Amino acid sequence: MSTWQNGRFERDKLSSVFHPFTPAHAAESLHSIDIQQLWDRGKRLLLLDVDNTLVQWHTDECSPEVLDWTKRAKEIGFEICIVSNTNQHERLAKIAATVGAITVRGRFKPSRSMFRLALMKFKRKPEEAIMVGDQLITDVLGANRTGIEAIWVRKLEGKEFKGTSINRVMERMLTGLIYQALVTPIDETSSSPEVERAKPLGQKTIVHQLVKFAIVGGTSFVIDFGFTYLFMKVIPMEGGLMSDHLGTFLIHNFGPLFSYATHPSAAALPILGAVASFFAMTNSAFMNRAWTFEVKGKEERAKQIRRFYVVSILGQFINIGVATAVFSMIGNQQLLIPKVAGAGIAAAWNFIGSRLYAFRGHV
Ligand SMILES: [Mg+2]
Numbered sequence: 001m002s003t004w005q006n007g008r009f010e011r012d013k014l015s016s017v018f019h020p021f022t023p024a025h026a027a028e029s030l031h032s033i034d035i036q037q038l039w040d041r042g043k044r045l046l047l048l049d050v051d052n053t054l055v056q057w058h059t060d061e062c063s064p065e066v067l068d069w070t071k072r073a074k075e076i077g078f079e080i081c082i083v084s085n086t087n088q089h090e091r092l093a094k095i096a097a098t099v100g101a102i103t104v105r106g107r108f109k110p111s112r113s114m115f116r117l118a119l120m121k122f123k124r125k126p127e128e129a130i131m132v133g134d135q136l137i138t139d140v141l142g143a144n145r146t147g148i149e150a151i152w153v154r155k156l157e158g159k160e161f162k163g164t165s166i167n168r169v170m171e172r173m174l175t176g177l178i179y180q181a182l183v184t185p186i187d188e189t190s191s192s193p194e195v196e197r198a199k200p201l202g203q204k205t206i207v208h209q210l211v212k213f214a215i216v217g218g219t220s221f222v223i224d225f226g227f228t229y230l231f232m233k234v235i236p237m238e239g240g241l242m243s244d245h246l247g248t249f250l251i252h253n254f255g256p257l258f259s260y261a262t263h264p265s266a267a268a269l270p271i272l273g274a275v276a277s278f279f280a281m282t283n284s285a286f287m288n289r290a291w292t293f294e295v296k297g298k299e300e301r302a303k304q305i306r307r308f309y310v311v312s313i314l315g316q317f318i319n320i321g322v323a324t325a326v327f328s329m330i331g332n333q334q335l336l337i338p339k340v341a342g343a344g345i346a347a348a349w350n351f352i353g354s355r356l357y358a359f360r361g362h363v
Pocket residue numbers: 049050051052053133134135
């Protein structure tokens with residue numbers, strides 16, 4: 001489950017068919033759940049799954065983090081109830097004793113039976129309970145069916161019961177769907193101007209984005225240069241270099257266009273350079289989308305990548321245009337200043353274009 005994401009689900013974004021499978025939250029681990037906040041929201045009864053939530057499957061040792069978290073829950077005042085159908089009674093009793101919980105047994109989740117028993121036992125209403133478990137098909141669905149809010153936690157590392165793997169296949173199919181309704185903590189912080197303004201400069205989202213954008217630009221430069229070098233100087237063809245053959249072909253067939261070329265490879269450079277730039281641009285498009293601007297999901301991806309190409313191609317023109325203008329202005333054949341000016345202004349253009357146009361609405 002390498003694609004695990006934490007956050008809050010906005011069910012209204014989904015078809016009602018999927019509501020029963022959609023948790024209220026997804027959390028990395030038990031100890032990342034803010035137990036005090038649950039209490040403040042009126043939750044009093046904590047329902048917990050066992051296998052791969054509290055302990056690894058077939059084991060009875062809780063990690064120190066889990067013990068610490070359940071201890072805090074007890075101190076705050078929570079009643080803890082384990083809802084599990086494992087038939088290893090001794091193991092279950094031991095786990096329940098370590099975390100200070102009571103156990104209920106009943107039909108397999110997603111049946112409502114254990115959830116109802118737990119509510120009856122503790123004389124609580126569904127809205128006062130919270131279920132925490134690692135499976136959508138059992139823990140989350142069962143809780144939702146009973147009207148209990150559910151938190152879906154990332155499964156603990158380790159093996160699983162054979163039957164669970166079938167659930168996991170269905171779960172993976174569901175995950176992609178329900179993630180469309182996920183609001184991650186990153187979305188929340190970047191979409192809130194107040195939170196953003198309160199951050200010190202070094203932690204501002206835009207500063208992080210600028211740094212990442214510069215790193216991506218560096219990798220794209222390496223790709224651009226690497227491929228240009230490969231095409232021009234390395235790839236052989238019929239006893240010579242591919243670039244020479246291509247250049248000769250171009251001069252021979254489109255002479256006037258390449259009249260500037262003093263050597264065949266000079267005619268091939270714009271074509272091969274454009275191919276290398278395209279590879280570099282593709283790298284920038286995908287890395288900036290996923291990493292710099294952290295756009296989630298595949299929705300609108302093709303459209304965003306296309307828009308990024310438009311921004312980048314215009315950026316190339318700006319780069320060349322500015323460099324040429326500065327070059328003719330200073331007039332002493334100095335190349336570094338014009339190139340830096342062109343690249344700098346084009347980079348600013350690309351960054352602003354990416355934020356306000358290519359990935360707009362997501363950053
Ligand atoms: Mg489980």
